Each structure stands twice: as C-alpha cells, then as structure tokens.
Amino acid sequence: MLIPRLKIRNSHLLTPEDFAQLSLNAKVLERDERGVKVLQMGNGNILKVFRVRRTLSLARFYSYARHFCRNADKLKQLGIPTVEIVQLFHFEDSTNTAVIYRPLLGQTLRQLSMLGLIDQTLMENFGHFVARLHQHGIHFRSLHFGNVVKTTDGALGLIDIADLKIYRHRLGSWHRMRNFQHLQRYPQEWMALSQAERQAFADGYFSTAQLPSKIASALRLKLKFLSEA
Numbered sequence: 001m002l003i004p005r006l007k008i009r010n011s012h013l014l015t016p017e018d019f020a021q022l023s024l025n026a027k028v029l030e031r032d033e034r035g036v037k038v039l040q041m042g043n044g045n046i047l048k049v050f051r052v053r054r055t056l057s058l059a060r061f062y063s064y065a066r067h068f069c070r071n072a073d074k075l076k077q078l079g080i081p082t083v084e085i086v087q088l089f090h091f092e093d094s095t096n097t098a099v100i101y102r103p104l105l106g107q108t109l110r111q112l113s114m115l116g117l118i119d120q121t122l123m124e125n126f127g128h129f130v131a132r133l134h135q136h137g138i139h140f141r142s143l144h145f146g147n148v149v150k151t152t153d154g155a156l157g158l159i160d161i162a163d164l165k166i167y168r169h170r171l172g173s174w175h176r177m178r179n180f181q182h183l184q185r186y187p188q189e190w191m192a193l194s195q196a197e198r199q200a201f202a203d204g205y206f207s208t209a210q211l212p213s214k215i216a217s218a219l220r221l222k223l224k225f226l227s228e229a
Helices: 016-023 064-077 109-114 120-135 173-183 187-191 195-209 213-222
Strands: 011-014 027-032 035-040 046-050 084-091 097-102 106-108 138-140 148-151 156-158 164-166
Touching (some): 046 064, 064 084, 064 097, 106 109, 109 148, 120 138, 120 148, 120 156, 138 173, 173 213, 195 213
Parallel strands (some): 011 084
Antiparallel strands (some): 027 035, 035 046, 084 097, 106 148, 138 164, 148 156
8 A cells, every 4th residue: 555655744952951841740651761751741742752772773863753753644644543743852962852742542452451341342343453454554563452542432543653664565474473473462461351352353353354265374373362263
C-alpha cells in the first residue's frame, strides 16, 4: 500500500529554561538514571524525552522523537487511532530529543484484563485489528496488551509507537511470525484468558488476514497459547 509523502515536521529548540517551565506542576510518569523520561503535564498532554544511548546510532541523524512523530502521522493516514503530536523538540548541545503529544484516551487491554473486562468479542476484534495492521504493512515490535488501547468510542488503537515500522506492502509470513512472538512477550496475560477468548483472537485474525492455507497453518503454530482451529 502506497502512503502519501508526509511533510517534514519542524523541530523546535527546547532550552533548559523551557524544559523547567514545562515540568512545573507536571507528574513524573517515568525516569531512569539519566533523569526524567516521561512527564504528564497539567493539561493532560505527555512530554516524552528520547535519549541516544549508543555512540554509533542512526538516531544521531534521524532522531527517535522524529521517528515517533512520523509513525503517529502515518498511522493517522491509515485510520488507526494513536497519539496526536503537538510539538517536536531538540535540546541545546545534546543528541536528546523530545515530543509533546495528546494521549489516546481509553484503557489498554492490560488494564481491561486486570479489571476482568476482556471477553470473546473484544478478543475477536483484537484479532481483526492485528490482521489489519499486518495488511497495512505495520510491524510493531512492542505489540502487547499494554500498548493496545480500547478507545472511548470502542475502537482499538496503538500507543508507545517508537518501535514501529510501516512497509509499503503487507507483511510477509516471517514478519507476521515475529510479530506473534512479540505479541506473546507476556505469556501470563494470555494465560489469564479463557481458551474461548484465545480462540476468538485466532478466529478474528485469520478470518481477516485471508492467508493461503500453508502460511496460515505455520502461523497458527506460533500462537502457542491458542488451540488449533
């Protein structure tokens, strides 16, 4: 699938004084040994800082923050709910970059699971959703229950989208298999589902993917927590 060319997003300088001002009355959501990584500001928007850890990294030429913004823009083009970018930033005398975005409103599948609110219908819809991602050429290596949101209007969308690549063609069997492995990164979340709910995911996925039988059979084996259909 051809995606229209996106305009280059301007990056704005974020001085230490600007960062301090944005941090006022903000809630720290994530930090590491190098400092604050994610802030929730008073208006609900999120400020996320991206740091380059390796000396030799492509992120020194095309920043993680810019990649994050581009992914959000591409997903929006494809009609997939995700975060809304407000501003892209770079820091003085640093390879660090940052982005402010409006979060995707709703609850993650992880939150719904903890509340006991996952059922067969939701898991079947999740299967349809993952198949549509693959049909759009989206390979999301951080695809798991914590990064999929059921929005306030009932649709499914993606968050934490830095680790995502969109190809110009639908995913082949190798990428699909890899993505199923990523999806099952937290096996306890799958095992908390009933067998019927796990089967509903598989049914939703394969009914939408419409794959040749040989490829579909190989993919089913990767869904090791799901029964054969």
